Amino acid sequence: MNDPHLLTLTVNDTEHEVVVEPRRTLADVVRHDLRLTGTHVGCEHGVCGACTVLLDGAPVRACLVFAVQAEGADVRTVESLDHDGALSDLQQAFSDHHGLQCGFCTPGFLMLAEGVLGEQPDASREDLREALSANLCRCTGYQTIVDAVHATACSRREARA
Amino acid sequence: MTATEPSTAGPRFDGRRGRWVGASVPRHEDPRLLTGRGRFVDDIALPGMLHAGFVRSTVAHGHLTRVDLTAVRAVPGVVAAYDAADLALGDVVALLDRPAEEFTPTAMPVLARGKVRFVGEPVAIVIARDPYAVEDGIEAAVVEIDALDAVVDEETALRASATVHDEAPDNVLLDVSMFDTPGVDAAFADAALTVEVTTRSGRQNALPLETRGAVASWDARDDQLLVQTCSQVPHQVRTLVARCLDVPERTVRVTVPDMGGGFGQKCVVGREEIAVAAVARRLHRPVKWIEDRREALTAGFLAREQRYRTRAAFDADGRITALDVDVVCDMGAYSCYPFTAGIEPLMASAELPSVYRVPAYRVRGRALTSNKAPTAPYRGVSRPQYVVAIERVMERAARELGLDPVEIRRRNVVTEFPYTGVNAVTYDPGTYRESLDLAEATIRDEGWYDVRDAGDRHVGIGYCCFSERTGYGSEAFAKRRMTVVPGFDLSEIRMDTTGAVVVTSGTMNHGQSHETTFAQIVADRLGIDPGRVKLRQGDTERIAYGWGTFASRSVTIGGSAVALAAERLGERLRHIAAHLLDTRPENVDLDGDGGVVVLDDPARRLSYEDIADVAYLRSHLLPKDVEPALTATASFDVPGDGTFSNATHAVVVEADPGTGAIRILRYVCVEDCGVVIHPQVVDGQCRGGIAQGIAGALFEEVTYDAHGEPSAASFIDYLVPTATEIPHVSITHLETPCAFTENGAKGAGEGGTIGAPAAVLNAVNDALRHTGVELDTTPIHPRTVLDALEGP
Numbered sequence: 001m002n003d004p005h006l007l008t009l010t011v012n013d014t015e016h017e018v019v020v021e022p023r024r025t026l027a028d029v030v031r032h033d034l035r036l037t038g039t040h041v042g043c044e045h046g047v048c049g050a051c052t053v054l055l056d057g058a059p060v061r062a063c064l065v066f067a068v069q070a071e072g073a074d075v076r077t078v079e080s081l082d083h084d085g086a087l088s089d090l091q092q093a094f095s096d097h098h099g100l101q102c103g104f105c106t107p108g109f110l111m112l113a114e115g116v117l118g119e120q121p122d123a124s125r126e127d128l129r130e131a132l133s134a135n136l137c138r139c140t141g142y143q144t145i146v147d148a149v150h151a152t153a154c155s156r157r158e159a160r161a
Numbered sequence: 162m163t164a165t166e167p168s169t170a171g172p173r174f175d176g177r178r179g180r181w182v183g184a185s186v187p188r189h190e191d192p193r194l195l196t197g198r199g200r201f202v203d204d205i206a207l208p209g210m211l212h213a214g215f216v217r218s219t220v221a222h223g224h225l226t227r228v229d230l231t232a233v234r235a236v237p238g239v240v241a242a243y244d245a246a247d248l249a250l251g252d253v254v255a256l257l258d259r260p261a262e263e264f265t266p267t268a269m270p271v272l273a274r275g276k277v278r279f280v281g282e283p284v285a286i287v288i289a290r291d292p293y294a295v296e297d298g299i300e301a302a303v304v305e306i307d308a309l310d311a312v313v314d315e316e317t318a319l320r321a322s323a324t325v326h327d328e329a330p331d332n333v334l335l336d337v338s339m340f341d342t343p344g345v346d347a348a349f350a351d352a353a354l355t356v357e358v359t360t361r362s363g364r365q366n367a368l369p370l371e372t373r374g375a376v377a378s379w380d381a382r383d384d385q386l387l388v389q390t391c392s393q394v395p396h397q398v399r400t401l402v403a404r405c406l407d408v409p410e411r412t413v414r415v416t417v418p419d420m421g422g423g424f425g426q427k428c429v430v431g432r433e434e435i436a437v438a439a440v441a442r443r444l445h446r447p448v449k450w451i452e453d454r455r456e457a458l459t460a461g462f463l464a465r466e467q468r469y470r471t472r473a474a475f476d477a478d479g480r481i482t483a484l485d486v487d488v489v490c491d492m493g494a495y496s497c498y499p500f501t502a503g504i505e506p507l508m509a510s511a512e513l514p515s516v517y518r519v520p521a522y523r524v525r526g527r528a529l530t531s532n533k534a535p536t537a538p539y540r541g542v543s544r545p546q547y548v549v550a551i552e553r554v555m556e557r558a559a560r561e562l563g564l565d566p567v568e569i570r571r572r573n574v575v576t577e578f579p580y581t582g583v584n585a586v587t588y589d590p591g592t593y594r595e596s597l598d599l600a601e602a603t604i605r606d607e608g609w610y611d612v613r614d615a616g617d618r619h620v621g622i623g624y625c626c627f628s629e630r631t632g633y634g635s636e637a638f639a640k641r642r643m644t645v646v647p648g649f650d651l652s653e654i655r656m657d658t659t660g661a662v663v664v665t666s667g668t669m670n671h672g673q674s675h676e677t678t679f680a681q682i683v684a685d686r687l688g689i690d691p692g693r694v695k696l697r698q699g700d701t702e703r704i705a706y707g708w709g710t711f712a713s714r715s716v717t718i719g720g721s722a723v724a725l726a727a728e729r730l731g732e733r734l735r736h737i738a739a740h741l742l743d744t745r746p747e748n749v750d751l752d753g754d755g756g757v758v759v760l761d762d763p764a765r766r767l768s769y770e771d772i773a774d775v776a777y778l779r780s781h782l783l784p785k786d787v788e789p790a791l792t793a794t795a796s797f798d799v800p801g802d803g804t805f806s807n808a809t810h811a812v813v814v815e816a817d818p819g820t821g822a823i824r825i826l827r828y829v830c831v832e833d834c835g836v837v838i839h840p841q842v843v844d845g846q847c848r849g850g851i852a853q854g855i856a857g858a859l860f861e862e863v864t865y866d867a868h869g870e871p872s873a874a875s876f877i878d879y880l881v882p883t884a885t886e887i888p889h890v891s892i893t894h895l896e897t898p899c900a901f902t903e904n905g906a907k908g909a910g911e912g913g914t915i916g917a918p919a920a921v922l923n924a925v926n927d928a929l930r931h932t933g934v935e936l937d938t939t940p941i942h943p944r945t946v947l948d949a950l951e952g953p
Binding site: 142 | 185187190192197293368370419420421422672673674841849851852875876877884885886889
């Protein structure tokens with residue numbers, strides 16, 4: 001049952017071949033095999049959301065997904081957001097609004113927010129607050145995270161209009 | 162003193178030359194943390210690295226009769242497994258310099274030896290090639306325990322039917338009657354009103370989202386152990402690792418990468434860090450240990466479980482005439498290093514009169530040991546609890562006397578500064594009364610009293626007025642009589658040949674934005690852009706000694722040390738420049754733009770690059786009395802009793818008659834942390850602290866059953882509030898600059914957590930005012946609220 005599998009994973013548009021035990025989580029493969037350590041692990045039981053990544057555009061807990069389940073999917077992590085070091089609009093909004101302190105939960109919130117903004121581009125501030133309640137932050141009290149995501153939603157709506 | 166809204170983030174205090182202090186400049190930490198380029202302990206991977214995990218006790222209290230790791234060592238992937246006898250490490254011992262009748266020293270072994278004292282206590286360490294094999298190995302361990310009765314609360318502890326530590330047969334680790342000033346009994350005899358309130362707070366987890374962890378590696382070339390760990394106190398980790406391993410401290414280097422929060426849980430030294438260090442040294446292989454969430458919830462340092470019985474005497478006008486308090490803190494199975502099990506009752510005893518003029522004071526504080534996970538001083542330490550005690554007393558007295566709750570506070574609050582209290586502590590100037598008035602005016606002007614008094618909903622308004630000692634210098638800590646006395650902080654500053662600056666601090670950022678705020682302080686002192694300043698912390702090789710980050714001490718003490726070091730570097734730059742410009746040192750000054758200018762001939766100027774070029778690369782041009790290099794060092798310590806931040810929180814809540822849930826309708830914080838270095842960061846500290854205080858008031862608790870089994874082993878059982886439970890918080894800053902820190906700052910890290918529980922509890926009681934029920938315990942469960950609303 002623990003026999004290793006050869007796996008092809010597409011992460012941030014790059015294909016990787018990895019050999020993993022079937023029980024190895026997507027979070028561990030991304031972090032420790034691919035060395036994309038921006039994705040963090042906070043609880044390993046799917047509650048805190050620090051490990052949130054996008055799987056075919058939808059936010060998922062990478063600690064609850066086995067790596068073998070992600071084969072053939074498009075996996076996106078926090079490392080995909082900036083462009084050669086230039087922050088994305090969402091990342092910049094987090095900085096502008098002080099939506100991060102220690103930064104440990106931040107990649108999970110960024111990926112959750114990207115997923116939510118993709119799925120619900122017209123979400124209201126209260127919709128966003130509700131959606132962001134999926135993840136835990138211990139530093140900020142959430143207000144500035146909601147501010148940052150709401151500001152991004154508004155600016156993207158304006159850009160669309 | 163001026164009131165300003167946080168959004169008006171312009172410079173407003175000149176830190177001697179201020180351009181940057183007071184401005185919300187972009188955080189230096191943000192780009193790496195936003196792009197996944199931060200480096201936390203679990204992000205570190207070293208060649209040949211092994212992984213560690215712990216076999217932990219499943220029994221709260223008992224004699225270890227057998228630890229057999231034979232099967233563990235046979236598990237595929239397992240490299241080694243050790244118990245206490247195998248590692249033979251020294252114990253963790255934290256002491257107070259107090260007589261035997263006041264303090265009982267106890268020891269915490271790195272791995273359990275002879276006895277286990279709580280569910281989760283580490284019994285053995287398993288080393289394997291990956292974390293999955295570690296888990297397989299842990300499952301194969303055979304541990305037999307002869308169970309004893311568990312001590313799980315004040316009653317079972319004081320009954321002493323079971324004894325956690327043989328050295329403390331009554332389960333009391335500290336029993337200090339710190340004050341019994343003249344007139345207490347007379348005041349009660351003459352009192353127009355006596356109230357007695359028993360307040361309790363549940364056991365909480367500080368809950369940094371990054372769990373604890375460490376990577377230890379042995380460098381055979383340097384003859385040195387490198388411990389990369391997430392600690393608020395790297396130097397104390399070094400000291401204790403060296404002592405437990407019985408090696409020279411030189412052979413241990415502790416570094417701290419990015420940290421995912423700490424909140425006090427990481428300001429004590431963990432036994433797991435020591436075990437991992439010992440194993441890396443023994444195996445000559447890098448070893449990583451990352452605590453999982455179950456361990457963090459059950460075996461990490463917990464906090465807060467305290468009980469206060471507070472009697473207070475009042476005259477007919479509502480002025481307090483005496484306080485008589487009994488404080489009991491359940492510290493769990495062991496005394497933490499370096500603070501000891503005494504920290505909570507001693508702080509509560511020393512500071513309980515809070516912001517009020519109390520003429521006579523008696524207090525007894527006890528620290529009990531129990532078969533629960535040990536505790537560490539969590540954000541606010543005992544202040545959230547003693548503030549609840551005194552604030553509930555004020556509310557009860559107001560109700561009995563028919564006074565408005567804000568009015569009774571006004572009659573008692575300290576208004577003349579400096580004020581030396583009955584507790585022999587001198588309080589520096591603050592805005593106790595002003596913050597109270599402003600918070601009340603805000604609530605009144607917004608119409609919340611009308612909402613409450615409309616009567617169709619269960620709406621309540623609550624206040625909490627408090628202060629927080631922040632700059633505990635060595636004098637203030639020495640009063641506590643620890644044998645390890647924190648207080649000072651050191652800084653070294655270096656300018657390189659390009660005029661860029663590296664500055665060190667013994668403090669330890671773990672979310673507080675030190676890289677930004679310390680750079681602002683240095684930038685103002687040297688007249689350079691903060692982007693030219695790089696802060697180095699968390700490396701015991703770079704800093705001779707330091708006390709890390711706790712008790713809101715970083716900007717007050719560490720920030721003062723970096724300011725002084727920068728000031729001295731500035732003097733050096735002036736001195737060299739005057740020589741090179743062929744004028745007197747008094748005739749030059751820093752120009753605020755990265756150079757030194759001649760005062761009576763401003764056209765003549767040298768940039769820092771010009772000066773650095775001489776200081777390093779053409780040192781033959783230096784004045785004869787100046788050594789090469791542009792460096793300076795400084796230390797800073799806060800004199801006397803330290804400095805006090807203060808605030809008033811005002812909360813409006815609504816109780817749901819259907820579910821008993823409490824919803825927060827409005828949260829106002831009026832705070833004074835002295836000079837605000839970075840308004841956005843201070844707001845963030847306030848809001849984050851308030852969120853944790855609300856968590857303690859309404860949601861989070863680790864309970865134990867009669868056998869000492871903890872209730873919360875996952876986030877399913879431990880209710881951490883989310884974005885939908887934490888309200889919008891508006892913050893107003895009052896600024897009373899501290900007279901004896903270098904930058905006028907007083908510290909802002911903990912205040913939010915201190916004020917929120919009492920403010921929320923008072924508001925809930927106000928919402929229940931028609932029921933006849935008064936609640937004095939946190940967290941407030943919906944069932945309790947529902948019972949009150951439904952009546953008998």
